[in-house]
Ligand SMILES: Cc1cc2nc3c(=O)[nH]c(=O)nc-3n(C[C@H](O)[C@H](O)[C@H](O)COP(=O)(O)OP(=O)(O)OC[C@H]3O[C@@H](n4cnc5c(N)ncnc54)[C@H](O)[C@@H]3O)c2cc1C
């Protein structure tokens with residue numbers, strides 16, 4: 431039945447922006463433009479007139495009829511079970527969609543959105559499936575769209591830009607780029623997806639030289655709510671371009687990212703060192719000084735984590751972008767003796783991101799992320815660590831619990847890059863930096879502990895933020911890619927940015943397809959599960 435779909439209806443760009451989707455938008459006609467005649471699909475035919483009928487089984491049957499069973503998996507199929515276990519967290523694996531759709535082209539994705547609109551069947555979109563938000567990229571009873579068939583990465587002939595599709599992990603992309611001696615600004619753990627990370631911000635080993643992943647995107651190929659495929663850049667749909675640089679899944683589905691390429695030597699220096707509590711204070715000093723000095727040498731990168739595994743330990747992940755093991759900017763860290771484990775070595779980028787998959791992985795466990803931001807400050811770092819360990823006492827008996835609080839830095843160069851090419855909606859201000867970005871991450875095994883562990887994390891956040899507020903060091907920014915479903919991320923971008931994002935959504939998606947028909951993840955108005 432593939433002949434129902436024509437490939438001709440690819441919309442390139444020039445669309446009257448004032449009325450992006452007219453009030454009398456006709457989904458049936460938009461499907462005809464995509465080469466899909468719903469009168470020829472018995473179950474859909476009655477919906478041409480009554481387009482408010484609900485029915486995910488109708489939607490999934492129709493997708494099967496249009497695209498064939500290779501691209502649509504239903505619950506009885508082995509491929510369906512194989513798909514569900516690709517999610518990182520146990521909570522996302524437990525969600526059962528009506529069907530899993532695997533579009534290979536932007537036009538196929540467009541047809542699926544229009545069919546969701548016609549049948550009122552909700553959908554979710556999965557890139558790497560590493561969101562810790564239950565329902566962030568999977569949907570109970572709806573259509574889960576996996577982007578896995580969109581998996582190309584290409585380097586431009588002048589090696590100045592790279593195009594990559596969203597069905598890949600960072601490991602996939604970095605391996606494809608390595609032979610070209612280029613890399614891009616992306617994730618630090620190989621199994622993480624390129625889509626979610628880039629749409630929420632994206633912190634890379636190289637961010638203190640080049641900024642966040644979202645600030646290195648030159649253009650997006652986007653499927654909109656009305657099923658159009660458009661090219662979004664600084665010069666074309668510039669309001670959408672601004673919104674996509676941190677706006678998450680609220681504006682459409684990105685089918686291609688065109689980004690700046692960065693020149694790369696084949697190897698660099700990096701790895702993890704583990705210490706006991708005798709070194710905590712020296713590590714916090716080194717963390718602060720490196721964070722403050724990012725302008726002097728942006729090639730260094732750090733993540734300082736405090737965790738519990740029977741005793742208190744600190745782990746610092748350090749990188750230097752060149753294959754140099756004694757860069758002067760890292761001298762203070764390198765002078766801290768007493769590491770009980772040291773993995774630092776000269777390696778390739780793919781090797782370093784594979785190596786981090788070990789400690790950062792834990793695929794299949796219950797997972798939760800929480801985040802908050804303060805000014806970079808020794809006292810704030812110390813207090814955050816102390817509150818974390820103090821509060822941990824009340825939950826440390828939770829089965830299989832592996833908790834850690836990680837400190838990163840939104841350095842001055844990162845904050846400055848957020849203003850490039852018209853800026854982004856994150857609300858980060860270079861005058862207020864550098865900032866300490868906190869991630870509280872937990873893994874555990876028993877769902878009976880979900881509630882008290884989330885309450886523990888909420889408590890640590892509230893106590894740490896109270897200290898920061900009292901000291902005049904609080905920031906409202908909450909990093910989307912690290913936030914819990916109890917956090918109102920978009921409000922943290924600031925009232926003006928939130929209002930502008932809502933206005934852009936209204937303009938390109940007047941019926942709120944990406945807000946209501948795609949209900950998962952951080953919407954423009956409120957925390958996914960409400961604030962606690
Ligand atoms: C082990 C681990 C390591 C991490 N390392 C880093 C790191 O180094 N730097 C960093 O900044 N963050 C990091 N993160 C956080 C990471 O950015 C988020 O978990 C992110 O959501 C993962 O993206 P994904 O595509 O795998 O997730 P998914 O769950 O597939 O997607 C997340 C959200 O984005 C939406 N989405 C995905 N692709 C598209 C698209 N093409 N169009 C529209 N919407 C889309 C989805 O619908 C979903 O709502 C890490 C997370 C984990 C679990």
Ligand SMILES: *[C@@H]1O[C@H](CO)[C@@H](O)[C@H](O)[C@H]1NC(C)=O
Pocket residue numbers: 456457458459478479
């Ligand atoms: C949409 O277009 C189809 C085909 O042209 C037509 O049959 C249908 O009545 C239209 N629906 C609405 C709500 O206008």
Ligand SMILES: *[C@@H]1O[C@H](CO)[C@@H](O)[C@H](O)[C@H]1NC(C)=O
Pocket residue numbers: 462467468469470
């Ligand atoms: C759509 O299919 C119906 C039923 O098969 C047919 O009568 C109609 O002509 C088709 N419309 C178009 C535009 O191809």
Ligand SMILES: *[C@@H]1O[C@H](CO)[C@@H](O)[C@H](O)[C@H]1NC(C)=O
Pocket residue numbers: 648649661662663664665666
């Ligand atoms: C999209 O826009 C960018 C920036 O204007 C341009 O370089 C690129 O060629 C465009 N892509 C397509 C497919 O039109």
